Amino acid sequence: MAAPRVLARPPITEALIDLRASIEQSPETFRAFAQELKPEFPDVDERRGVKTELKIEQGKLIPGAEDMGFQGLRVKNADGTLIAQFRPDGFTLNNLKSYVGGDGLITDALSLWARFAAKVQPVLVTRVALRYINQLELPFRDGDQLKRYLAAPPELPEGAPQRVSEFLTRVVAHDEQSPSVVVVTQRLQPFVEGRHPILQLDVEAFQVGEFPVDKADLRAVLETLRLVKNRTFFSLLTDEAVGLCI
Amino acid sequence: MSIAVFHPDMPTALYWPAEDRALGHAGHALRESISAAMLPPADRGTEIYARVVGALDRAKEQDGTLVSPGTFARTLDVLNALPREIPLPDVVVETENEIGLDWDEAARRVVTLTVRDTPMVGFSALFGVEPMYGRVTFAGEIPETLRILLARLFPRVRRTR
Numbered sequence: 001m002a003a004p005r006v007l008a009r010p011p012i013t014e015a016l017i018d019l020r021a022s023i024e025q026s027p028e029t030f031r032a033f034a035q036e037l038k039p040e041f042p043d044v045d046e047r048r049g050v051k052t053e054l055k056i057e058q059g060k061l062i063p064g065a066e067d068m069g070f071q072g073l074r075v076k077n078a079d080g081t082l083i084a085q086f087r088p089d090g091f092t093l094n095n096l097k098s099y100v101g102g103d104g105l106i107t108d109a110l111s112l113w114a115r116f117a118a119k120v121q122p123v124l125v126t127r128v129a130l131r132y133i134n135q136l137e138l139p140f141r142d143g144d145q146l147k148r149y150l151a152a153p154p155e156l157p158e159g160a161p162q163r164v165s166e167f168l169t170r171v172v173a174h175d176e177q178s179p180s181v182v183v184v185t186q187r188l189q190p191f192v193e194g195r196h197p198i199l200q201l202d203v204e205a206f207q208v209g210e211f212p213v214d215k216a217d218l219r220a221v222l223e224t225l226r227l228v229k230n231r232t233f234f235s236l237l238t239d240e241a242v243g244l245c246i
Numbered sequence: 247m248s249i250a251v252f253h254p255d256m257p258t259a260l261y262w263p264a265e266d267r268a269l270g271h272a273g274h275a276l277r278e279s280i281s282a283a284m285l286p287p288a289d290r291g292t293e294i295y296a297r298v299v300g301a302l303d304r305a306k307e308q309d310g311t312l313v314s315p316g317t318f319a320r321t322l323d324v325l326n327a328l329p330r331e332i333p334l335p336d337v338v339v340e341t342e343n344e345i346g347l348d349w350d351e352a353a354r355r356v357v358t359l360t361v362r363d364t365p366m367v368g369f370s371a372l373f374g375v376e377p378m379y380g381r382v383t384f385a386g387e388i389p390e391t392l393r394i395l396l397a398r399l400f401p402r403v404r405r406t407r
Contacts, residue, residue, distance in 0.1 A: 094270070096269065131267070133273050133276065172258075174257075185276060187276060200272050206259075
């Protein structure tokens with residue numbers, strides 16, 4: 001297990017905060033809110049649900065589609081680093097391309113949430129989640145043990161083949177220090193000769209319950225989730241793996 | 247680690263692709279991988295459809311490319327005509343009229359087919375230092391030239407015809 005530390009090159013490809021709440025407002029309310037955000041989030045994309053049916057008969061398409069109605073809006077900032085999703089079931093802020101930092105992500109998410117909540121008046125938040133998807137290129141040499149970089153790789157017992165080319169694990173674990181649940185997904189992508197294996201390490205920490213919609217209350221929950229997420233992330237890597245990110 | 251016995255108040259983390267809020271490439275790859283692992287087994291036709299539609303979705307999300315129906319239909323035709331013992335390729339939208347089918351088995355063992363809205367299918371292959379490329383007519387069955395290339399890429403696969 002690696003010691004938690006500030007990383008100069010965090011291997012984060014996406015960080016997101018997700019708040020679930022029942023929002024009973026018309027699509028026009030969502031659209032008006034997106035207009036207010038236009039100066040900061042000029043790119044607006046309305047999401048509609050479509051149920052499609054494509055029949056294949058003798059290699060030919062027989063298409064059919066049913067409109068399932070308004071599913072929310074996505075707004076994106078000019079450089080594409082922040083995408084906010086406003087849906088009838090809640091709100092998500094996605095940070096891509098260039099990480100804004102943990103403090104920045106929480107502050108930006110809660111600021112947008114507060115503005116949204118003032119408009120749509122949700123009664124409660126029922127789920128608060130913080131999710132980080134990391135991608136690390138691990139310079140394994142052929143024959144290296146997985147534990148050179150991974151503190152908790154999957155294992156096969158003696159007697160089973162021991163040379164691993166790819167794996168996918170998903171573990172749901174319950175924190176004993178808080179009412180948080182952590183979902184850890186590790187995926188080692190298959191790799192070809194001449195390239196390094198890539199590990200995707202997805203850590204989501206969440207709590208379910210009845211939370212006030214006020215951003216100060218939600219910040220406290222998010223800060224707890226952040227601690228759980230950081231503790232989990234560093235526990236999954238060795239010092240040598242973390243050294244690749246410094 | 248120890249087992250946590252389920253009780254009704256315990257939060258669950260059932261996985262539904264539609265509820266996955268990630269938007270980036272890594273999140274998309276994870277979603278596909280988890281879905282493939284957790285959802286019921288699908289037959290090859292369903293998998294073909296899912297791969298092609300997945301490629302269309304990515305192209306639309308990444309740069310707004312929308313594929314012509316003819317190119318989409320021909321891609322399904324080519325994939326459905328592949329011998330069943332040949333693994334399905336990665337599907338990549340190149341332009342609105344071109345879809346690439348990529349088999350990348352090692353640094354110098356690569357075959358790519360390019361499907362358009364015409365009867366011609368382009369191919370390029372690299373085996374060691376030997377590049378090959380050309381076009382063949384696809385009329386419902388995989389042409390001999392492409393069968394030979396795929397057999398060379400997957401030599402251990404038993405060929406049936």
